[in-house]
Amino acid sequence: MIKAILIFNNHGKPRLIRFYQYFAEDLQQQIIRETFHLVSKRDDNVCNFLEGGSLIGGSDYKLIYRHYATLYFVFCVDSSESELGILDLIQVFVETLDKCFENVCELDLIFHMDKVHYILQEVVMGGMVLETNMNEIVAQVELQNRMEKSEGGLSAAPARAVSAVKNMNLPEIPRNINIGDINIKVPSLSPF
Amino acid sequence: MPAPIRLRELIRTIRTARTQAEEREMIQKECAAIRSSFREEDNTYRCRNVAKLLYMHMLGYPAHFGQLECLKLIASQKFTDKRIGYLGAMLLLDERQDVHLLMTNCIKNDLNHSTQYVQGLALCTLGCMGSSEMCRDLAGEVEKLLKTSNSYLRKKAALCAVHVIRKVPELMEMFLPATKNLLSEKNHGVLHTSVVLLTEMCERSPDMLSHFRKLVPQLVRILKNLIMSGYSPEHDVSGISDPFLQVRILRLLRILGRSDDDSSEAMNDILAQVATNTETSKNVGNAILYETVLTIMDIKSESGLRVLAINILGRFLLNNDKNIRYVALTSLLKTVQTDHNAVQRHRSTIVDCLKDLDVSIKRRAMELSFALVNGNNIRGMMKELLYFLDSCDPEFKADCASGVFLAAEKYAPSKRWHIDTIMRVLTTAGSYVRDDSVPNLIQLITNSVEMHAYTVQRLYKALLDDISQQPLVQVSSWCIGEYGDLLVSGQCEEEEPIQDEVLDVLEGLLVSNLSTPVTRGYALTAIMKLSTRFSSVNRIKKVVSIYGSSIDVELQQRAVEYNALFKKYDHMRPALLERMPIMEKTATNGPTEIVQTNGETEPSVLDTKHPPPVTQPANQVRTLKQFWYLHSVLCCCSDPVSPWTFQLQLLSPSSNVVPALNQGTVTQVIRVLNPQKQQLRMRIKLTYTHKGSPVQDLAEVNNFPPQSWQ
Numbered sequence: 001m002i003k004a005i006l007i008f009n010n011h012g013k014p015r016l017i018r019f020y021q022y023f024a025e026d027l028q029q030q031i032i033r034e035t036f037h038l039v040s041k042r043d044d045n046v047c048n049f050l051e052g053g054s055l056i057g058g059s060d061y062k063l064i065y066r067h068y069a070t071l072y073f074v075f076c077v078d079s080s081e082s083e084l085g086i087l088d089l090i091q092v093f094v095e096t097l098d099k100c101f102e103n104v105c106e107l108d109l110i111f112h113m114d115k116v117h118y119i120l121q122e123v124v125m126g127g128m129v130l131e132t133n134m135n136e137i138v139a140q141v142e143l144q145n146r147m148e149k150s151e152g153g154l155s156a157a158p159a160r161a162v163s164a165v166k167n168m169n170l171p172e173i174p175r176n177i178n179i180g181d182i183n184i185k186v187p188s189l190s191p192f
Numbered sequence: 193m194p195a196p197i198r199l200r201e202l203i204r205t206i207r208t209a210r211t212q213a214e215e216r217e218m219i220q221k222e223c224a225a226i227r228s229s230f231r232e233e234d235n236t237y238r239c240r241n242v243a244k245l246l247y248m249h250m251l252g253y254p255a256h257f258g259q260l261e262c263l264k265l266i267a268s269q270k271f272t273d274k275r276i277g278y279l280g281a282m283l284l285l286d287e288r289q290d291v292h293l294l295m296t297n298c299i300k301n302d303l304n305h306s307t308q309y310v311q312g313l314a315l316c317t318l319g320c321m322g323s324s325e326m327c328r329d330l331a332g333e334v335e336k337l338l339k340t341s342n343s344y345l346r347k348k349a350a351l352c353a354v355h356v357i358r359k360v361p362e363l364m365e366m367f368l369p370a371t372k373n374l375l376s377e378k379n380h381g382v383l384h385t386s387v388v389l390l391t392e393m394c395e396r397s398p399d400m401l402s403h404f405r406k407l408v409p410q411l412v413r414i415l416k417n418l419i420m421s422g423y424s425p426e427h428d429v430s431g432i433s434d435p436f437l438q439v440r441i442l443r444l445l446r447i448l449g450r451s452d453d454d455s456s457e458a459m460n461d462i463l464a465q466v467a468t469n470t471e472t473s474k475n476v477g478n479a480i481l482y483e484t485v486l487t488i489m490d491i492k493s494e495s496g497l498r499v500l501a502i503n504i505l506g507r508f509l510l511n512n513d514k515n516i517r518y519v520a521l522t523s524l525l526k527t528v529q530t531d532h533n534a535v536q537r538h539r540s541t542i543v544d545c546l547k548d549l550d551v552s553i554k555r556r557a558m559e560l561s562f563a564l565v566n567g568n569n570i571r572g573m574m575k576e577l578l579y580f581l582d583s584c585d586p587e588f589k590a591d592c593a594s595g596v597f598l599a600a601e602k603y604a605p606s607k608r609w610h611i612d613t614i615m616r617v618l619t620t621a622g623s624y625v626r627d628d629s630v631p632n633l634i635q636l637i638t639n640s641v642e643m644h645a646y647t648v649q650r651l652y653k654a655l656l657d658d659i660s661q662q663p664l665v666q667v668s669s670w671c672i673g674e675y676g677d678l679l680v681s682g683q684c685e686e687e688e689p690i691q692d693e694v695l696d697v698l699e700g701l702l703v704s705n706l707s708t709p710v711t712r713g714y715a716l717t718a719i720m721k722l723s724t725r726f727s728s729v730n731r732i733k734k735v736v737s738i739y740g741s742s743i744d745v746e747l748q749q750r751a752v753e754y755n756a757l758f759k760k761y762d763h764m765r766p767a768l769l770e771r772m773p774i775m776e777k778t779a780t781n782g783p784t785e786i787v788q789t790n791g792e793t794e795p796s797v798l799d800t801k802h803p804p805p806v807t808q809p810a811n812q813v814r815t816l817k818q819f820w821y822l823h824s825v826l827c828c829c830s831d832p833v834s835p836w837t838f839q840l841q842l843l844s845p846s847s848n849v850v851p852a853l854n855q856g857t858v859t860q861v862i863r864v865l866n867p868q869k870q871q872l873r874m875r876i877k878l879t880y881t882h883k884g885s886p887v888q889d890l891a892e893v894n895n896f897p898p899q900s901w902q
Contacts, residue, residue, distance in 0.1 A: 022286045046514055046549065049518055125348060
């Protein structure tokens, strides 16, 4: 089982935090700090497996991590997961992010934290691996995003458009537009 | 009130903060705005606000006031609201809050929603943080979805079922009928999660395990198709068809084949096929091979297959990729107990891994090396391990030192080698050895009678070089105290020190800041013992009397008692400070306690301490020689008028075990010098352990025949 998935940058700032086991808030932050501390010390040419820190729990847990440019992707797993398999899973996840965001970079994760969560939800559910086929994941995420967009998305855009129109002062529109010889009568529009 | 700012704007604003305080201020302002927006029950902007709240939660700020809002979002009709609401529920809520139960009804409705993505969201949430009550209520819905033909939902339902089973194990039976045709699915996602579900059920219940054994042929067939199917762009990862599914199936096969001959036999072929045909140039191939090896080792496979597996691991050890080496070492550690000889063949590679730069690999290699040590390779292995001990990080030194001691004890080819090895450990990693190693070492040295001179000379030299490592210093001072006469008498191979030099060294220990109180105790006792082995008794008397006013209570007590030994009980001194007899190693804590009390704190003459309880095998009574004789010494001199008119010499008892059922006796000879021809009376106090409990016996002998003392 995957106990936690942490993504943070080279300075330890969290970019995505997902725990699949309950930890109190302050403990979560402590775990993030401790994990960053352990992982950032590692040289680039050592193996990608670390025996876990003391906080996230005992002897059965390992930290499996990958370092991509400015980001660390850390999966904290127990012995029921294959270490090499998880390494591949991290690769699949990152490639999926790449497909969804088109050449993903750290800024994408910063500003679209919710979207990253949704993508992750299609890969790992309840601490277990759900789907590993990249195309499948991308297709499902795309469809859901389209549904969201049709409703106006997170920023609730149509509502804003409606309220913008609502706030327009319609009675101010001139009723008679006189441009020399042409006389156009503008119909009376009821305020809406 | 103006529309709440968008998530993006908030993130942008927070990123401009230059200090932690500035960031905190911005966030507090935004939280206040969000709170008032929540109070206004604004439906349009609620999703935006919760998204911002989740972002702030990730940064570490409290967000619990948004919990109820998440529930409102879940209840909304819009997909956008539900999506962020469920995410918020998973991140902010857990079963410890009572609020979460309010979700149950929403989830139930959503599980039956017309849109599959809403159903998916509900399954996801239930599978992540559903409590036992929620699981009980909704298990029926999950079971229904497990039978649907929609693969998107089916795979989520399978993982949700795993969570339900983990929370409420009694419900496992409920999912059994739905599993019937899970494996005939074509969709790999469903296959994958189904195998996870089956694995979970098999691991939890032996009945399920035997029930699912019949699936082995089907699993083998699926695996075969994956390997033979050729290129399939959908599931391809670096040229291998769905490695994740292959690994999962291999793991399930492992569980099914364990301790079952028939299943294991059915798997033999496919395992051999995977092991020989998988391409190893990329990580994915190695992941599959690794899983195959673990499966082969765990089931009842034939020996040819096992050898193949270990050879694969051996090849892994030579791989350039560190991850592969690490994984190989881990699995070899698991198999070294069962297939010891096969692993031995790779010993040299494993020993090379000790020199690797990677800390995780070094640790694994060290553990494995200790597991591989045996009588044949002890010398070579020990050389490597001692070299490792020299150069490794401090975090390894304690474990390595203990490992070396254990290995040396089991397989030492000669006593001299053993002592040399111990010396090497003490000098290189002396401050890292465990506390109980000092008494064990002292006992070992005592028992190697012919090595006493050699040992004390080497220890003395080590002491001259370095007095900072306490275990080394303690062992050395004890030895010098015991065998100091050998040290100066010319029995050593090299130039021997003179008595004053030795005393200088020991006194140096007493005054040095590096010595711990325990070490000082050792040093003082050693000096005292030398009073019967060296001739410079006056110097020793002076030293001992100085420490009679030491601030350290333990040191003071010792010094005072030793002083008394010089003044009033001088005639007993030789007998008391005599060389220690050979100690037999008893089970568990026996020797530790003997040595600790004998070597470190010889009880003073006037002290009637009880000896520590000694563990002993059933039906045998053991007596502790040292203490017995000390006690009897005390009790002999009991004339109130002039107690010390006798001089006693106690010889060693014939044995320290009194056999049970009157099968034998123990005799001890006591020579009495009785110049004043006083009447002999003897009071004996015997303390021993019988069947685990301490027993005390007092006896008085008054009927010595008059000829013995007249």
